[in-house]
Amino acid sequence: MNNALLHQFCGFLDTPQIWDKTVAFPYPAYNLKRLDLQELPENIHLPPTMVLGKRMERFFRFYVTHCSEERIIAHNEQIISEKRTLGELDFLLKNENTGQVSHVELVYKFYLYDPEIPAEAERWTGPNHRDNLSRKLDRLLKKQFPLLHREETRPLLDRLG
Template identity: 55%
Template sequence: MQDLLKEQFSGFLNTPRLPLENFNFSYDFFRLTKNPELDSADIPSPPTMVLGKRMETFFQYYVQNFTNEMVIAHNEQIIDDKLTVGEIDFLLKNESSSLVSHVELVYKFYLYDPSLGSREEDRWIGPNRRDSLVKKLTRLKTRQFPLLFHPATRPLLDSLGITAEEISQKICFKASLFLPFLERNNIPSGISEDAVKGFYLGLNDFTEKMFPGADFFSPRKPDWPVSPEKNNTWYSFEEIKMQVEKMHKKQQSPLLWMKTPENEHFRFFVVWW
């Protein structure tokens, strides 16, 4: 179990930040600057299989063990007149400067659909088309960051002896990006090459002829950040296609890992839409 947690944690650390400055998003970025040695690390087991919550556990572990920041609040629900109005991801206090920061953590997988919108940021969507970069950025700007200044947040800040005005706000936005199969070498403007982790295609284009002799595996969502080179279990094309078809009936787009006869490894989504 600890080995798998280390691979998930390493995958989290190695996921690049999304360059939000190219999408008119002005909040400062909280940078994870160290690449820690994990041989002796004791990674905590996240309490849930939900991918975003697991990444919060890893972020908290990183902050507490590899930075000068202290976590003084985490996942604090803000309640106004018995109604939950939002949640503060992290409040951090620098041990040297005593400066406090409010950090929102985002960990996403986005696919590029060139047919959407007129702006580059309009074209990044979730694998099942229920999520998008624009929706997330809008929510951050209009709800998550303004929550710090909501009157219902004041009791939390009072208990910590701080005011909203003295807190800096930062974003830690990590994302793995996937391009259409036929355009996988055309990186959209504003995106770094290392952020592109693979491609996507539809079921009709996912054929054995397209990937002759390859083996496949469909990881659980908590393992999506893991490098496919670490995998030891592989399935034939016929076996994996049956798994994909079952997921498509639920309108779910699975992430696949692929190992070629030349021992090259790739990641890609087979989308249901």
């Protein structure tokens, strides 16, 4: 792993969670373990122009594959019903020791604080004012995480065992 990529990977590992235990959110955050980065395999290659979200997905896949007790059983699986995409499951992981399956929605975004916005929850904005942290959390809560439990997702889950 080249030095710049190693620094980016370390930055990914050191990124604080979007919420902590004081925020009321019903789904737990995925916790990355601290690593001895001298022992990482050197087989991660990323084009320098890869966008942030895809880059973080690659780092996460690398982490799970080489540094955790889990394995990826599904990644970026689109759930389609009647030729309409209902959503996509980012990652389904299976713990090799316990057999427990986890659903991970990987969110890695930049938000800026805009004190001019009247509603506190919407002050953390993305690149445009339509995208904000409040909307993203609402989407996770009402659409992305519940997608796993929809009837249309059952064929994928059955196929995965």
